[in-house]
Amino acid sequence: MIPVNEPLIGEKELKYVTECLKGGWISSTGKFIEEFEQKWAEYCGMKYGIAVSNGTVALQVAVRCLDLESHDEVIMPTFTIISCALAVIYNGCKPVLVDSDSETCTMDVTQIEEKITNKTKAIMVVHIYGHPCNMEPILELAQKYNLKIIEDAAEAHGAEYKGKKCGGFGDISCFSFYANKIITTGEGGMILTNNEEYAEKARSYRNLCFRKDRRFYHTELGYNFRLTNLQAAIGLAQLERIKELIEKKRWIGKMYTERLREIKGLQLPTEKDWAKNVYWMYGIVLDEKTNMNAAEFAMRLKEAGVDTRPFFLGMHEQPIFHKMGLFKDEHYPVAERIAKQGLYLPSGLTLTEEQIDKVCDAVKKILGR
Numbered sequence: 001m002i003p004v005n006e007p008l009i010g011e012k013e014l015k016y017v018t019e020c021l022k023g024g025w026i027s028s029t030g031k032f033i034e035e036f037e038q039k040w041a042e043y044c045g046m047k048y049g050i051a052v053s054n055g056t057v058a059l060q061v062a063v064r065c066l067d068l069e070s071h072d073e074v075i076m077p078t079f080t081i082i083s084c085a086l087a088v089i090y091n092g093c094k095p096v097l098v099d100s101d102s103e104t105c106t107m108d109v110t111q112i113e114e115k116i117t118n119k120t121k122a123i124m125v126v127h128i129y130g131h132p133c134n135m136e137p138i139l140e141l142a143q144k145y146n147l148k149i150i151e152d153a154a155e156a157h158g159a160e161y162k163g164k165k166c167g168g169f170g171d172i173s174c175f176s177f178y179a180n181k182i183i184t185t186g187e188g189g190m191i192l193t194n195n196e197e198y199a200e201k202a203r204s205y206r207n208l209c210f211r212k213d214r215r216f217y218h219t220e221l222g223y224n225f226r227l228t229n230l231q232a233a234i235g236l237a238q239l240e241r242i243k244e245l246i247e248k249k250r251w252i253g254k255m256y257t258e259r260l261r262e263i264k265g266l267q268l269p270t271e272k273d274w275a276k277n278v279y280w281m282y283g284i285v286l287d288e289k290t291n292m293n294a295a296e297f298a299m300r301l302k303e304a305g306v307d308t309r310p311f312f313l314g315m316h317e318q319p320i321f322h323k324m325g326l327f328k329d330e331h332y333p334v335a336e337r338i339a340k341q342g343l344y345l346p347s348g349l350t351l352t353e354e355q356i357d358k359v360c361d362a363v364k365k366i367l368g369r
Contacts, residue, residue, distance in 0.1 A: 030229030055176025059087035127156035130280035253279030311342035
């Protein structure tokens, strides 16, 4: 079975982790945390980095840092992981959804302005599967309506919009370093910002709101969302070769595209002229004319020894949100279609050309080519 993802761990990761173990710095303080925070922020063009335990809590803390009030609205794509909506809801606010762009799967920027009300306080941008959102129209709307930008770049490590790194656009930006991400710490995340006040708040919230002047005296409620020095050691080692990792991801994307672009009935990932796609996952969308949806296609690929993952199911189709009275009678046709017809192929950094050939041969055979 060719796995959908497998992390690429090298000797430097082992060296740094061993240093932590031998020195005893295995918890939430240590030199690797500070260095990882600083270097990741610098890489993305931001001033401050605050490491946290995963990408979901990065979003939760980021929304809280904006000091939004109950029932304030945050515009976001329906086509994303549930973490984005959770972060808004957990902070007492309301997620307001827009549909997807049919080519990039990112949010359809043409739908944002019509969703802005006097309750709107922020736009949550989510870069999808390695391709950046079209940021310029979003930034213009944020300026026009005095809105904050929360940028979720969990799937876009090293991706660029007009030459600027994703994660460098938000008032506050978030990353995940889960095991399937380009840079991994196993579990882990990061908040980036140029705003010193937000940075201080994020550091406090992740660490139970301990006060600097009196440790066990609390004037606010925080969380235990800390990253460990062990995890940061892995992340720093990975960051030191991020150029190599991104080149491998883009090579995987190129290999798949060369082998699959002549197959009718398949929509392949795109790369807009204003974007650098890092192909975090190589997602394909089946045409309905194939008389097959993604679930059946995935089953048949698995029988051929190829593991896959389905696309996101839109927030407006999630049963739990219907129980909560959210998104009643809302429909987003692009997101609904790609959720039904889309999946991503094996895209891990250990993938070989021989494995890519096997995957593509299986795709062609199933589609009768």
